[in-house]
Amino acid sequence: MLKINRENLKSSHQLTWFIIDFLMLGLIIINLAFIIWDSVYNFIAIQNALAEHLPALQAAYHPIHENFILYDSMFVAVFLTEFFVRWGYALKAKVYDRWYFYPFIHWYDLIGCIPVGSLRFLRVLRVISIVYRLHQYKIIDVTGTGLYRFVNFYYEAFMEELSDRIVAKVLSGVQHELTLGSSLFEKIQNDILYPRREMLSEWISTRVAEAAQEGYIPNRGALRSYLEARVDHALEQNMELSRLKYLPVVGSTIKDTLEDAVGDIVANVIQQILEDLASSSNHGFIEDIVNAFIRGPGASQNKEERNEALIALIIEIIDAIKVQVRVKRWREQLP
Incomplete structure (x- = not known):
């Protein structure tokens, strides 16, 4: 009314x-x-x-x-x-x-x-x-008013259908240009990613630290026990180490000592790596990885490796966007 x-x-x-x-x-x-x-x-x-x-x-x-x-x-x-x-x-x-x-x-x-x-x-x-x-x-x-809701619903549905088709068409055109060797790749790498490599390093470093803190620190005791058990099982399967027990007098002692030492070393190394990833000290490590993947405009690199890797990634990202664009929100409002 x-x-x-x-x-x-x-x-x-x-x-x-x-x-x-x-x-x-x-x-x-x-x-x-x-x-x-x-x-x-x-x-x-x-x-x-x-x-x-x-x-x-x-x-x-x-x-x-x-x-x-x-x-x-x-x-x-x-x-x-x-x-x-x-x-x-x-x-x-x-x-x-x-x-x-x-x-x-x-x-x-x-x-x-x-x-x-x-x-x-x-x-x-x-x-x-x-x-x-x-x-x-x-x-x-x-x-x-009912008339407004009726008209607005079908107007929004029409505009969504129209815009989705236009966006999907444009994205398909971008994918086609990429496969043909468009300069879009160089623009993305040189003009977008490379100037923002510090921001990307900081973001990835923070995300890695948060993931390590949430996933590792609460479960480090269980993880250590699991690693030691897996190392003990691997050492038991090793034929050379198994022969040590045949040494007179000290064979079994040496074998047990080596198993304990190797298990402890492996567990400590992995634990230290995860603790480093969970702290802010991982930034230098992450920054080196980002710089290795995102090189500057003047850096020399294999052309095929340069193109195929990032082009495939960009095409997959565009495919994911196209899938999301095809979702019909207006249909969710239908009774």
Whole structure:
């Protein structure tokens, strides 16, 4: 249900224009109803049916139908008068920089006044403009109406379908250019990635440290036990180490000592690596990796390796974006 906010209407500084808007809105609706009725009456079958069942109505309206242009011109005269009054007010208030801007900006108010059958129905644009203006000033709220929800839903669905097809087409074109050896690769590497390698190093370093802290530190005891068990199992499978137990007197002791030492060394090394990754000291290590992958414009590198690796990565990223673009959000709102 469309409601009028009377408080905003009274407190506004354009009360007179809003009253004119309401009057014009009612007049346009009446005019459109008149045009539709006359278009229906134009059929001979309708005239004959009225003459047979409602002869008084047919006799009263037929002269109006024959002079339809005259009666419609009366409405047009009112519409044009209102248009020129608003134009004069815009000139006086200096709403626009040039005096001739108003008719170009408000072209929809003029085009429906052309007395041609196919253009008369464009007067509905004036209805839309008036309703939009009243809604913009919070005099009325059209978002709660069923008609607005219906039109807005299918408008958003249409725009999403259209934009998705355009975006997918553009992305496919980018992929095709990449496979043909486009200079996009060099632009991405030299103009985008290389100048931001420090930022990438910092971001990757932070993410690695967070992942190591969340995944390793709470479970380092279990991880150490697992590593020692795996090392013990590997050493037991080693034939050379197994032969040590056959040494007289000290064979078993040496074997057990070596197993414990190797297991402890491996566990300590891996533990130290993970602790380093979990701390801020990993930044230098990550920065070296990033610099190895992202080289400057003047760095020499194998052309095929340079192209194939990053091009494949970019194409996969674009494929992922295209998959996401194909998701129809408007369908999720369907009951």
